[in-house]
Amino acid sequence: MGVYDLDRDTLTGYFVKKKNRRTFLSFLRWVRRRYRHRGTLSMVLDNATFHSCPEVLAYARANAIRFYWTPTNASWINRIECHFTAMQKFTLDNTDYRSHDEMQTAILDYLAWRNHRRQISTQDWITYRRRRAA
Numbered sequence: 001m002g003v004y005d006l007d008r009d010t011l012t013g014y015f016v017k018k019k020n021r022r023t024f025l026s027f028l029r030w031v032r033r034r035y036r037h038r039g040t041l042s043m044v045l046d047n048a049t050f051h052s053c054p055e056v057l058a059y060a061r062a063n064a065i066r067f068y069w070t071p072t073n074a075s076w077i078n079r080i081e082c083h084f085t086a087m088q089k090f091t092l093d094n095t096d097y098r099s100h101d102e103m104q105t106a107i108l109d110y111l112a113w114r115n116h117r118r119q120i121s122t123q124d125w126i127t128y129r130r131r132r133a134a
Helices: 021-034 054-062 080-091 100-114 125-133
Strands: 002-005 010-013 041-045 065-069
Touching (some): 002 080, 010 100, 021 041, 021 054, 021 065, 054 065
Parallel strands (some): 041 065
Antiparallel strands (some): 002 010
16 A cells, blocks of 8 residues: 655555555554644545445544545546556566565665655666665
8 A cells, every 4th residue: 555645745655465444444544643743634545445444434534534536447547556557667567576575675665766765866766776685
C-alpha cells in the first residue's frame, strides 16, 4: 500500500503480506500518525471491498479521513497509479528476488531515490541501485 503526498511530492510505502480490512485499517492508523497535525486527510481509493467495510468507515469518520473512490475499472484516475507503474518498471520488471524482504528492500531503495533522499540528485536509478548493492 502506498501514500502519495501531493504537497511534498513524495511516495511512501506500507508493506503487508495480504490486503484485507485489518491490514487496511492498520495502514490508515499508520497514515494518520504520519500526518497527525494535518486536519482532514483526503484519500483516493479503488473499489476494493475492504475499503468500505463498517470499521474502516467508522475509523475514517472519527479520525478526519475523507475517502474518494475511483469509478470501477478506472483506477488510472488515481494520481498514485502512474508512480506505481514507474516503481514496477524500475524495481520489479525482469527481476528474480530470492525473498519478499529482498524485494521490499529494492522498493524502499527506489522510494528513497525517487523522493530525492540520495547523495547526488542527478544520479540515475541504475547507478544508484548498483552502488547500494555493492
